[in-house]
Amino acid sequence: MTKKQKLLSVFASAVKAGGGIHTAPELAFMMGDKCSPAFTKFLTDCVKNGVVRRVTNGIFESTLTPPDPSTAIYRIINKLRGGVLNYISLESQLSYTGDISQVLVDRVTVVTKGRSGTFSTPYGVIELTHTKKPVDKIAPNLYLDTAINMYRAKTMQAIADLKHCNRNRHMLEN
Structure with missing residues (x-):
């Protein structure tokens, strides 16, 4: 499983549990990684590739499994x-x-x-x-x-x- 696939899996699991919007440190923790400059760069690349969307500075959502827009x-x-x-x-x-x-x-x-x-x-x-x-x-x-x-x-x-x-x-x- 690639790192991007693991990220999408984390988002999919979080949506099932009622989540879907996460900070960079939360995503790093759920992926078993550290929130380092390298991880931040990885998230930036994922945003550029359309895998995730930055909703505001430091907060992300999946483009494939977005959260409920009403909440x-x-x-x-x-x-x-x-x-x-x-x-x-x-x-x-x-x-x-x-x-x-x-x-x-x-x-x-x-x-x-x-x-x-x-x-x-x-x-x-x-x-x-x-x-x-x-x-x-x-x-x-x-x-x-x-x-x-x-x-x-x-x-x-x-x-x-x-x-x-x-x-x-x-x-x-x-």
């Missing part, structure tokens, strides 16, 4: 800021709950305890906004959306986040 962007968010609290809030959550009439189709707004940043992916733009609020103040105002395996802000938390970030509140329905 892929949420998987990418968890890979971008794994290990810290992330939750859907601001305009994305208020659109989801119907508190604003605008529907965000190409952007997901996320509040994170990690670094802020904006990432373009094939599934849409991910906008991460850092919060300094302590987790124990935020947690009671969140709920787990099992369909996407991410936390979402309750309406009052999303509005509070909107105010805290000095974002446009004119689109609120109430």
Whole structure:
């Protein structure tokens, strides 16, 4: 089995287990390799050959066994800021709950305890906004959306986040 075939096998197994989007270190581990410059070059070559697709810097998906497009962007968010609290809030959550009439189709707004940043992916733009609020103040105002395996802000938390970030509140329905 060639290294490319092994990579595709790893992706196929991961999709069966509910995965499909992985960081370079995860792929190296699953292949029994080290995430070295040589492995990074191997992934770059696989991207050039169309074997895998880079969805954003350091995060990849298979072109033969892509993940479910309806949940892929949420998987990418968890890979971008794994290990810290992330939750859907601001305009994305208020659109989801119907508190604003605008529907965000190409952007997901996320509040994170990690670094802020904006990432373009094939599934849409991910906008991460850092919060300094302590987790124990935020947690009671969140709920787990099992369909996407991410936390979402309750309406009052999303509005509070909107105010805290000095974002446009004119689109609120109430």
